[in-house]
Amino acid sequence: MSVNTTTPAEADEFWLFGYGSLIWKPPPHYDQRIPGWVTGYVRRFWQDHRGTPEAPGRVVTLIERSYWRQLTDHHDSAPERVWGVAYRIAPDRVDEVKEYLDIREINGYTIHYTPFHPAVSSSSPGLDPVDPSVMPPHHGPIRTLVYIGTPDNEQFVGPQDPQALAEHIWRSEGPSGLNRDYLLELEKALDALSPDSGDEHVTDLSNRVRAIASREEEQQKLKQNTGQTDSILRAHTPVNVSPDLLQQHHHEGFRKAGSIDEQEETEKKF
Template sequence: MDSNEFWVFGYGSLMWNPGFEVEESRPARLHGFRRSLCVRSWVHRGTPDHPGLVLGLDRGGSCRGMAFRVSPERWGAVVDYLRERELVTHVYKERTLPVTLGDGLRKPALAYVIDRAHHQYAGALSVEEAAIAVSTAEGKSGPNTEYVTNTLAHLREMGIRDHWLEDVGRSVERLVNGG
C-alpha cells in the first residue's frame, strides 16, 4: 500500500454508513469479486433455525462500490473499527485488493471478502433460493426483507445497478405480496 495513502472499499452498508472519518470518497470498482447475498445471518437478520442472508464479496465478476481515503493519522483507529465491525464471526477475510477509481486510477484498498470455508457461507444461491430465505427470515435488527429493500434503495440513490440483487428484491416482493 502506498505509504501516504490508505483506502477502504465499501460494497454494502459501508458505502452509505462508513462509521469513520473520510478524507475523500470516490466511486470504485473491484474486479474479481461480486456483491452477493451469501452470508447466513443468525442474529441480526435471522436466527440459527431460520437464517437470513446478508451481503458478502464473493469470487467472480466485479463490484461497483465506494473507495474511502483515510488520513494517515487515523489508519490504526479505522482498521481497529473495521475489524470490530466486520470480523465479529470471522466470516470475512481482510484483504488488500486493487480497486479502480472512477477516473481509471488504481489504488490498493482494504476490503472484506467472504471466507468460503466458513460455516456462515451460503454459497452461490439462485435468485429464488435467496428470495425465499430473505422473505421469511427475521432477526434482532428486523426483517431480512427490510435489509434487502434498504440496500437496494441506497444503491439506486448512488446510481449503482446490481441486477442480481434487484432480481432478488423483485422476487422477495412477489413472495411477500403473494404474487
C-alpha cells in the first residue's frame, strides 16, 4: 500500500519538472524553482526535435529504466537519479502555462506525471529570488508534470553510436539555434545544480563535440595557411606560367631551398 506524502494543498498545486532546456530556459509565471531529481528513468539524446527536416537535431528525453535495460546502449551506465528542476506555476496562470508548454514541447512529447525529490528546501539560498513565504519547505516527493518522448513516437531515435551522435549534433542547426549549443548548455546547467547532478551521457557527448570543434579549427587554420602560401607563390610567378608548372615550382622550390641550406651548413664546417 502506497503512502501519500503530499498534503491536500500540495496535491492541488501545479508543478513542472524540467530535465532538458527547461532547466536554463524556465517557463513563464513560476513562483518557485527547486533543484532535485526523479528516479526510474534514464536521460538520453534520442529524440528528434531541432534542426531541419533534412538534418533533424537531437534533444533529450527520458527512458524508463526498465525499458532501457533491454536495449544495447553504447553508454551502458546511467545515474540512478535524473537531476533537473521543478517549477511551481502560479495558480491563476496554470492554464496559460500549459498551453505554452504544449506548443513548446510539441513534436513527439507527451504528458506524464512522476514524483520529484527536492534536493533543498524552497527557502534555501542560491535559488531564484522568490518569496520564501509563498509555500513551506517540502519534505517529501512532489507530484510533477513532465514531457517525455516515448519510444513509440515517430521522433524517437533510440540508441546510437556516441561519436556518430556527436557528429550529428555538431552539424545540426534550425530555428531553435545550433544543436551543439543545446547540448553544451545542458551540461553547464546540470553542473550548476549540484556536485552530484552530472550526467555521463551528456558529458561524454559534450567532450566529443568539443573535440570536433578543435578538429574543425585546426583544419580551418591549415586551409588558411595553405591559401596564404598559394597567394604568395602566385604573386611572385610570371602571369604566363601554367598552373601545373606553378604547382611543380611550389614543391620543387622547397626541395631546392633545403639543398642550398644544407650546402651552406656544410661550407660553414670547413
